[in-house]
Amino acid sequence: MMSARPRRTGEPLGMSEDVHSRGLIDQLHFSPDTGHIRLLEQRMLLMHAESFAALRHELITLLGIDKARELITRLGYQQGFEDGHRVRDAGIGQGIEGLNLGPRLREIEGFVRNQPNETMRYDIEQGEFFGDYHWRASWEAEAHLRHHGVSGSPACWMMVGYADGFCTAYTGMPIHWQETECVAMGHAQCRVIGKPLAEWPREEAGHAHFLQIDTFVDSLAGARHRHGDRVQDLEGFVGASAGFNNVARLVRKVAPTDSTVLFKGESGVGKECFARALHSISPRSGGPMISINCAAIPKELVEAELFGVERGAFTGADVTRPGRFERAAGGTLFLDEVASLSLSAQGKVLRAIQEREFERVGGTEVRKADVRIVAAANQDLWAEVEAGRFRRDLFFRLNVFPIEIPPLKERREDIPLLTALFLERSMARCRKQVRGLSTSAYNALWNYDWPGNVRELENMIERGVILAEDDGVIDVQHLFAGGEKLQDGAFNLGPGGRLVPEQSEHLPSSAEEAIVDQLLDEGVSFEQIESLVLSRALQRSGGNVSATARLLDLKRGQVEYRLKRRHDELI
Template sequence: MPVERWGDEGLRDLQYLLPAALRAEPQSPPMAVSDGTELPVSPVSPELGHAVGISPGFNSVLHMVRRVAPTNATVLFLGESGVGKEVFARMLHRMSARNNKPFVAVNCAAIPEQLMESELFGAERGAYTGATQSRIGRFERANGGTLFLDEIGTLSSGAQGNLLRALQEGEIERLGDTQTRHVDVRVIAATNVDLREEVAAGRFREDLFFRLNVFPIRIVPLRERREDIPLLLMHFLAKFNQLHNQRLSGFTQRAVDAVMSYHWPGNIRELENVVERGVILSTGNTAIDAPQLFTSGEQFYSKQYTVGSQGGLVKADPAQLLCTEKNDEAERISRTVSSLVLGEDEPQSGASLDEVETFMLKKALERANGNVAAAARILGITRPQMVYRLKSRNITHHAQ
């Protein structure tokens, strides 16, 4: 069916399925990394805390949020830690008719079990030791608006029962009080555990699960929506440039390659932390490099393939992108050769002929996976000549 026949609603949905470059809306020019590779600029102002993405997984979540936002239905966000469940919850609140009322967020895992009920439902004076005055709970603070309960799977059985009553009847009782109070609150919950397994294990009430599971929205992990990473990189770069008073221009190509190769077990929260680290470690109006991003022992488990100089696929270890010494050496030799071939100014710290030849021998061996004959062919010399040069420089080789 042609787009023209989709109707108004279909056309509104279409804008969330298209990249910003294809939408009929103004946007900033792209930010370039140091060697000319372009990264898109996030169309969202960094301080607003909006969700950022362009992948099918992101757009699927956004579509679900837009559909449920105008209603009063309870929403349950599912997904790993750090995928942005609270960001989507806040977006849902802003899209709803309650957007001019309070949005109250509660991390259920951060509140001690003995204080959870008083935090959620409030407490009267004298309800427990130290309660010197009456205090309203989160439900009453969110009255008319939205209450976001993060990590809801950690609630105690007592709190689960009171929460079920609040959801079913719209009524709460403060701790130590006999008066029932009516509250008009929309509940949005989130969890990074499988609540069905928790129900089967007897740790979560089945009736509460069904009450919360009215409109579940699963947010896929970052490793399954890598198309969003370039947008998120520039979004966080703008945010932390502003926060830390920096003027960094972007990311080097190997930084982008490293970020795209990493599996991101901490999802968007980890990516945000890594970009902030890179902004802090970088100086001047430069681009952030890979070694400035991955400094705390991050592991690259997957092996990647890249296109070699002969046009074939060759194995590439993403961890090598973080190696500073080898890349510094390659840069220095590249500058020396370029200055001679292209007639450019002589570099301040040029490489000697012996260093250039040693580097080329090692790289050829590396490219040939230790095969001396294949390395010799890459350099255009015979195998005996290759062996002689390797021995004269004490370069060891092991065929793989």
């Protein structure tokens, strides 16, 4: 509850504290003079619960209960994922203590009262996670009951999404909580059980369906039923980030049409995977999807590959064979790295798209091009047009419905889901079992810049499975054994296969070593050294916490936590 005395602008909100929330309380600030409320260095809004309940009711009325549930659950997931990483970055708690801050945050925000039924179990190296909570005074369940009456299914959608997102971000592995009892269903209280997503049978995963493979569109389940093993081409199509879901929304919009689609984005972001998803939910899904990598074909063979060749058309053409346009009849033709086409080939592709017809090399028969064109480019095609390397008229033909796929570094929320998927796939491919990834390995994946995007992540996980011991744990040195540069600099494999910094990293000077030796000789403890450094940094910063954090290369929350801890030790 709030402290009785008046507070100054920007002063932390005073509340009754416990072992799990002591550091959190210092992160909550009201600044009425600037119109800001901040929690964990992010801006918050104090909203009217009844207005939010009315908005929830409107969403259900307009979208239907299934769509509204997916939208609200995903909103909760985004909130939880952001909080999970901010708690980790602030260094407020470790292990179970840090995980318990997720429920405490939701209590501070007024959503629910959490009552654990047993101690949460969490061992990332064993891949173990289990939680069992009763939710009391759930705002969401009460709102649903008030607006819609007794429900046939659980209604704490945002809370479930938040729990999923927080635990997934904090542990680095996909965690799902399932509501087994709900006040909206007539139970006395709500109850949730949390386990790794992989341990939930697909039919029991409930609200986690938006985290599952290629289920971002309603009709894809039908596509899986109709085309069976062809859906395995989509395995790897997972995501919960805003960037992923925006692309999925655009794919869903354009899929029922026959319009040309241009996927743009860096190499390895999954352009072909999205193209296959587009084909699978389009009216042309019963036809073939034919792909061609334009960069991999010699210039002199492009025309023959695209349009086919008649026997004897040129030296070496011993048989008549159809081209990609012909083989894709009734389906989709995917032109990958389309910017690599020569200007001559671009002109022929333009004619085939524009006139919907073509001729084989060495042939005279005009053939119809009954295909949908989906192209992909990892370069800025407009810049290529301006440079004279790409035809302006072809650009406008391809750019009917452009979709930009963000790089992996801009949708890091997808990393735990992709990691879990690639780990399962790599273990099957390598015929080897590992228990999972270490905490430091997950941290390294999160902090890495991913120049190779999703493709690089998949390759790195497979490398980790190969290098890790049987039934062992994948650690940082197993993942980053290919010369990749981590945020703190370049790393190499040292003696015993451990990952060590390059020699260019800063080493202590003789003066620094002398200072450390003196402190060690005098028996000064680590806590005393930390306290001395913190005190001196505060003095030099004039008591400004933000300036102190910059001086010590820490986050503001980490400095506030240390100051609070010192204060508690003194009283």
